[in-house]
Amino acid sequence: MAEKLRAVPCVKCPMRRLPIFKPNTAEEIAFIERLRIEQVGVPAGASIVREGQVKPPLYSLFAGWAFRYKTLTDGRRQILNFLLPGDLIGFQAHMLGDAAHGVDALTDVVLCHHARDKIWTLYKNYPELAFDVTWLTAHEEGVIDDALVSVGRRSALESVAMLLIHLYKRAHALGLTEGNELDLPVSQQHMADALGLSLVHTNKTLRRLQKLGLFKLDRQRFTLLNRGAMERLADYFEKPLDARPLL
Amino acid sequence: MAEKLRAVPCVKCPMRRLPIFKPNTAEEIAFIERLRIEQVGVPAGASIVREGQVKPPLYSLFAGWAFRYKTLTDGRRQILNFLLPGDLIGFQAHMLGDAAHGVDALTDVVLCHHARDKIWTLYKNYPELAFDVTWLTAHEEGVIDDALVSVGRRSALESVAMLLIHLYKRAHALGLTEGNELDLPVSQQHMADALGLSLVHTNKTLRRLQKLGLFKLDRQRFTLLNRGAMERLADYFEKPLDARPLL
DNA sequence: CGGAAGTTTGACGTGTGTCAATACGAGTGG
C-alpha cells in the first residue's frame, strides 16, 4: 500500500517557501536530510498507521490530507483531528510506545519517513529542532482542545461552522486556497465522525448553513461566502497563526 | 490569591519515590532546582491561569487537583482535562505565546513556579529533560484524545464510567487511593462540563451507575466496586502506565 | 442558626439519532 518515491531534497522542500514556516540553518536542514529515510506515497483511503500498531514509523506529511482517529470495539469512530502538510505523524506514538490512534489518508499522500532512532540525536545535538518538535506537539494539542469544545459544547450548527472555518484557515495558511475557494477532500461521513454527529444530521446541518448563505459546498469544492458570520456562529476568533516549524 | 511557600528541595520531592516517575541524575535535579523560582499555594476554586492570559507563568503541579478548560463567550464551559501532581501547567501556552485555556484549582494546590526563560537552557543543555517535557506534552494529548472519544461517541452512561475509571487509575498510580477508595474533589458540575453533558443528566447517570453497583460516590468519596464492569462499559482497557518524567 | 453551594427528582421539551427510501455522480463494461 506504500510506494517509495524519488524524493525531493529537503533544502528544496517547497514548503520552506511558505510564510508560516520558520527558516532553518543549512546544518539543520542537512541533519533533517539524514533523518529522512525516504519519501513514500500512500493512496487516498489507505491506512498510514493502524490503531494499536507498536512502534509505528515516524512520518511528516509532505503533501495531501490525512486524519487521526480512534474507534470503539463496536465500530463507532471518532476523528481526532485532520492532518495537513507540515504535520507530524506517529510522534505521540513514538513517545508513548505504540499508536493509541489510527491515521488514514484522505487524499493521495506523500510522506517523509524519518529514522526513529535518530530522534534522540535530534534532541541531543539540535535543541532548536527539538524545540520545534515540541512546538508542533503543543500546537496539535491546541487543535484538539478546540475540537473538544465543539463536540462537547457547541450545537451541530456551530460545530459544523467551526470545523469548516478551521480547515479553511489552515488550508489558507498553506496556500491551498484559491480566492475564497478550496478543495475539501472530506466527506460528510468524515465531518460527522469528527464532530460526534450522525451522518444524516451532519447533512441537514450543512444544507441549513448553505441556505443561510454562509458557504457553498459542492462536490468537495468549498466556497467561503460569509466569513464574519461563520466566525460569529462558531464563536471562534483566532489570532493569525504564528510561524511554525516544518521540522 | 497565590501565596509563597517555604519550598521542599527538589531532591527531596516526595513524588520521586513514586514508581511511575523516572529517576533523574543529580545534575539534572540540581538544574531543576535552579529552574524553579519558588513554590506557591493556591486555594481551592481559585484561578491559576486565566483564559487568554499572555505569557502565563510556567508551573508544575506539586500537590492537589486542578483542571484546564475553555469557555465560549456566552458562558458554556468545556473542561479539557484534569491535572494531577506531576502535570505541567502553562507549557502549551509557553510554546504558543498565550493561554488558549484557563486553569483552575480544584483543591488547595501547591505549584512549583519555573523560570520561563530557562526553558531554552533546558533544551540546550539537558536534552534528557527536554525529551521528558515532550513526553509529558504527548501524554497529555493522549488523554485529551480519549476525552474527545467520550464526548463525541460514548453515551452518557459510558462517558461517566470512562471518566471515573480514568481518574481512578491516574490517582491510583500516584498513590492517592486507599484500597479501592479515593477522595474525588470533582463536583457533578465539573463532570458535566468535562463530558459535555448537563448537570441534571450527569446526576441521573451517576445514580443509575451506582444502582447498577459499579461504584459508590458519597460526599466526594469514591469507591470502585466493579472495575471489570466499568472497563467493559467504557470500552477502555489501557495498558499499565509507563514510567513518566516528573520534570 | 442561616444561607450558600451542591445534589436529587419529576415533568416536559427538543436536538439529534435511527430507519428507510431516493437521487446523484463517477466509474466500468458492454
Added chain:
DNA sequence: CCACTCGTATTGACACACGTCAAACTTCCG
C-alpha cells in the same frame, strides 16, 4: 453511448437520549 453499480448525498418520518425548568433536599460552614 447506454446500462449497471457503488459510494456519497439528500430527504422525510419517527424515536429517544439528553437538555431545560423548577422545586425540594442535603451538606457545608461561618
